Amino acid sequence: xxxxxxxxxxxxxxxxxxxxxxxxxxxxxxxxxxxxxxxxxxxxxxxxxxxxxxxxxxxxxxxxxxxxxxxxxxxxxxxxxxxxxxxxxxxxxxxxxxxxxxxxxxxxxxxxxxxxxxxxxxxxxxxxxxxxxxxxxxxxxxxxxxxxxxxxxxxxxxxxxxxxxxxxxxxxxxxxxxxxxxxxxxxxxxxxxxxxxxxxxxxxxxxxxxxxxxxxxxxxxxxxxxxxxxxxxxxxxxxxxxxxxxxxxxxxxxxxxxxxxxxxxxxxxxxxxxxxxxxxxxxxxxxxxxxxxxxxxxxxxxxxxxx
Amino acid sequence: xxxxxxxxxxxxxxxxxxxxxxxxxxxxxxxxxxxxxxxxxxxxxxxxxxxxxxxxxxxxxxxxxxxxxxxxxxxxxxxxxxxxxxxxxxxxxxxxxxxxxxxxxxxxxxxxxxxxxxxxxxxxxxxxxxxxxxxxxxxxxxxxxxxxxxxxxxxxxxxxxxxxxxxxxxxxxxxxxxxxxxxxxxxxxxxxxxxxxxxxxxxxxxxxxxxxxxxxxxxxxxxxxxxxxxxxxxxxxxxxxxxxxxxxxxxxxxxxxxxxxxxxx
Numbered sequence: 001x002x003x004x005x006x007x008x009x010x011x012x013x014x015x016x017x018x019x020x021x022x023x024x025x026x027x028x029x030x031x032x033x034x035x036x037x038x039x040x041x042x043x044x045x046x047x048x049x050x051x052x053x054x055x056x057x058x059x060x061x062x063x064x065x066x067x068x069x070x071x072x073x074x075x076x077x078x079x080x081x082x083x084x085x086x087x088x089x090x091x092x093x094x095x096x097x098x099x100x101x102x103x104x105x106x107x108x109x110x111x112x113x114x115x116x117x118x119x120x121x122x123x124x125x126x127x128x129x130x131x132x133x134x135x136x137x138x139x140x141x142x143x144x145x146x147x148x149x150x151x152x153x154x155x156x157x158x159x160x161x162x163x164x165x166x167x168x169x170x171x172x173x174x175x176x177x178x179x180x181x182x183x184x185x186x187x188x189x190x191x192x193x194x195x196x197x198x199x200x201x202x203x204x205x206x207x208x209x210x211x212x213x214x215x216x217x218x219x220x221x222x223x224x225x226x227x228x229x230x231x232x233x234x235x236x237x238x239x240x241x242x243x244x245x246x247x248x249x250x251x252x253x254x255x256x257x258x259x260x261x262x263x264x265x266x267x268x269x270x271x272x273x274x275x276x277x278x279x280x281x282x283x284x285x286x287x288x289x290x291x292x293x294x295x296x297x298x299x300x301x302x303x304x305x306x307x
Numbered sequence: 308x309x310x311x312x313x314x315x316x317x318x319x320x321x322x323x324x325x326x327x328x329x330x331x332x333x334x335x336x337x338x339x340x341x342x343x344x345x346x347x348x349x350x351x352x353x354x355x356x357x358x359x360x361x362x363x364x365x366x367x368x369x370x371x372x373x374x375x376x377x378x379x380x381x382x383x384x385x386x387x388x389x390x391x392x393x394x395x396x397x398x399x400x401x402x403x404x405x406x407x408x409x410x411x412x413x414x415x416x417x418x419x420x421x422x423x424x425x426x427x428x429x430x431x432x433x434x435x436x437x438x439x440x441x442x443x444x445x446x447x448x449x450x451x452x453x454x455x456x457x458x459x460x461x462x463x464x465x466x467x468x469x470x471x472x473x474x475x476x477x478x479x480x481x482x483x484x485x486x487x488x489x490x491x492x493x494x495x496x497x498x499x500x501x502x503x504x505x506x507x508x509x510x511x512x513x514x515x516x517x518x519x520x521x522x523x524x525x526x527x528x529x530x531x532x533x534x535x536x537x538x539x540x541x542x543x544x545x546x547x548x549x550x551x552x553x554x555x556x557x558x559x560x561x562x563x564x565x566x567x568x569x570x571x572x
Contacts, residue, residue, distance in 0.1 A: 015412050022421060026428050140553040142504055144511045144524070145545045148531045152542075156535050245419050245508075252512065253531065264512050267427045275427050279420045286417050 004298050012287050019283040020070065024063055027272045053077070075277035080269050086277035089262055094281075097251065097258035101243050103178045108185035108239065113232070115186070116193025117220070123198060131190060138187025143246040147180040147253040165256045177254045181246050185239050192235055196228045203227075226300065233297055237290040244282060308561040311554040318551055322374045325367030333364045334519055345539050354539050356529060365521055366544060372522040373551070376436060377502040381495050383441025384502075388448025389491060393479050395449070396456025407453065410446055418443035419505065426514045436515060440505045444498050451494055455487055493562045500555035507548060523548040 050056045054065060069076060075086035119131040154176060155163035162173050200206065201224060209219045248260035255261075259278060266274035326333065329352075336358045345354040345362075353362035395406040422439045429435055459465065460483075468482045507524025509515030516522040521529075523544045530541030 015416065018412060019416055019421075022416075023424055026421070026424050029428065136556070137549075137553065140500070140556045141549045142507065142552070144508065145527060145549055148527065148534060148541055149545060152534050152538055156538075241417060244417075249508070249511065263423075264514075267423055267512070267514055270427055272427070275424055279417070279424050282420050283417050 001298065005295050008291055008294050008298075012291050016284055016287050019287075020067070020280055021063075023276055023279045023283075024066060027276050028059060028062070053079075070280065075280070076273045078266075078271055078274045080266070080271040080274065086274050089274060090259060090277060090281055093257065093259035093262045096256060097247050097260060100174070100177055100181065100250070100256065100258065101240075101247055103174060104181035104185070104243055104246075105240070107178060107182040108189055108243075111182070112186045112189025113193050116190040117197055117228075119190065119194045120197035120201065121216075121220075128194075132194070135187040135190045135194075138183050139191065141184070143180060143184060144249045144253065146183050147176075147250055150176050150180055151253065163254075165254050173254075177250045177256060180253070181243060181250050184246070185242060188235065188239065189232060192232050193228060196231045197224065200224050200227045230297070230301055233293065233300065236293045237286075240289045240293075241286050244286065308558060311557040311561070314550060314554040315558065318370055318547075318554075319374065321367055322371040325370065326364055328367070329361060329364040331361035331364045333360065333368050333521070336360055345543075353543050354537065356540055357533055357537070362540065362543065366523075366526060366547065369521045369523045369526045369544060370547065370551075372516055372520065373503055373506060373524070373548070376440065376506045376516075376522065377499045379437045380440035380444065380502040380506070381498045383438055384444035384448060384498055385491065385495055387442065388445035389452050389484060389487065391445065392449040392452025392454075393456050393483050393487070396453040397460055397475070397479050397483060399457070399460070403453070407450075410449055414446055419508070422505065422509070423512075423514060426509065433516075433520075436506065436509070440502050443505070444501055448491070448494055448498065451490060452487055455490055456483055459483055459486055489566060493559065493566050496555060496562055497559035500552045500559070503548075503552060503555070523551075 047056070054062055057065070066076065073087060075090070078084055078086050078089060081089060115131050115135075119128040122128050151163050154161045161175050163176075165173055165177075206219060206223060209223050214222075247258065248263055250256065251258045251260035252264055259281075262274065263278045263282075265271075266278065343355040345352060353366055356362055356365070391406065391410075395403045422443060425435065425439050465478065465482055468478050473481075503523075506515055506522060507527070510522045510524030511528045513528065516525050518525070526544035527541065527548065530537075530544060534541045
């Protein structure tokens with residue numbers, strides 16, 4: 001098991017390195033410097049600024065300097081927020097996004113798994129059809145459509161919930177953002193769980209369990225749930241990535257001061273170092289979380305470890 | 308499935324002729340008709356936006372741009388994916404192992420963030436959006452095409468083609484590729500909604516299609532900023548976008564089931 005985990009860990013390093021190199025090259029291949037948008041600077045001032053940000057050095061040297069910073073957790077200065085470093089900005093935005101993401105992930109897993117299981121147990125029933133048509137809609141409708149429509153209905157028209165983040169107090173302000181973020185994932189997980197559960201319930205060992213006279217509840221809990229979880233678990237990686245991407249939209253729609261908002265603002269303001277830093281941070285996060293899912297997969301299913 | 312295909316056909320038709328159905332120009336502003344509500348008999352079927360521009364013609368244009376970006380981007384991913392997968396599958400051996408290992412590595416990349424980075428670095432250029440979206444969607448296609456090619460490689464007609472002494476490249480593109488058509492069509496129907504999603508996501512954030520051009524994602528974005536006074540600006544493009552995505556997903560799923568059933572016979 002330890003060997004399997006270590007191998008997975010080693011496999012993640014080249015991926016992360018590839019992201020950093022690609023992202024770094026993209027930013028540095030950009031036509032024009034990061035300070036071009038402002039008033040034309042006198043040549044000597046421009047030179048001094050470039051020297052201060054080490055932009056006058058050859059590219060490989062800049063990259064090595066950046067890499068050694070990344071290893072120490074230093075992602076350089078922000079070009080726009082002059083007195084703050086990229087790491088500080090990430091540190092201030094991430095806790096908010098993390099809380100939002102965890103709540104959405106928890107809600108999606110809980111509702112998705114139970115809805116999928118119930119639908120599978122009553123295959124073809126009214127409940128099944130309702131759950132599945134909801135799931136198909138949820139999979140297709142993007143977060144940036146769900147969010148604004150929910151705000152329009154529940155905040156603007158009905159006044160049940162606050163529309164924005166600032167000004168609202170208490171847990172009420174979490175309701176709409178978390179539901180918006182979780183909805184597509186609930187739909188996806190429900191679909192996967194249903195398909196997987198139906199497949200598992202058709203297998204021989206379930207028939208044996210039934211033949212032994214076990215109650216349906218016991219069969220589901222003890223025998224069917226674990227194999228059902230496997231395909232669902234392998235979706236957890238993409239689900240995490242989708243929630244991260246979704247949180248960029250949700251933070252923009254609800255005005256939440258999280259990492260996603262910094263990312264979009266940075267992108268619109270051409271704050272290269274901030275965007276580069278956040279891309280690397282997101283990539284590292286996704287890769288590490290995928291790694292954890294992979295290892296969990298190995299824990300649940302010993303067959304995976306052998307390969 | 309018929310319903311989905313019908314809806315998509317209507318959307319395609321609207322994308323082509325829609326902008327000409329209206330007497331208004333998509334750029335023309337009218338400060339006497341700001342934020343007019345939609346009316347069936349009036350001058351503006353879908354109402355007007357905060358600059359007094361006719362929303363019917365802008366919505367039609369949005370459908371056109373959204374579908375165009377998606378189709379071109381899917382074509383880009385099709386070309387890359389089919390070439391990559393067919394070469395890996397046909398050549399096989401160590402080349403195949405290395406090529407597929409590379410695809411596995413790319414799977415773990417958070418592409419959407421790299422695309423945003425690309426948009427930041429190189430201005431928001433139309434062509435770049437096509438290529439960037441296409442370049443992230445070819446991985447599934449490459450895997451599926453490789454799998455098919457592995458089995459096609461062993462068939463007699465490939466053996467016969469080899470005996471005639473033509474080049475490997477010719478075998479791949481003239482003899483293998485045409486036989487992949489069925490499965491490629493199925494996966495393109497599933498790639499198009501993904502491309503639509505990426506394009507409208509970028510446009511929604513203000514990083515994709517730029518004013519005065521528009522797409523459904525950009526229209527939803529504009530609708531969000533006016534939703535308290537003019538909810539139709541949000542609801543009309545949001546509904547159309549959801550409808551298009553749902554139809555593509557239904558159609559793709561149905562086609563895949565149909566194809567799988569035929570394969571397993």
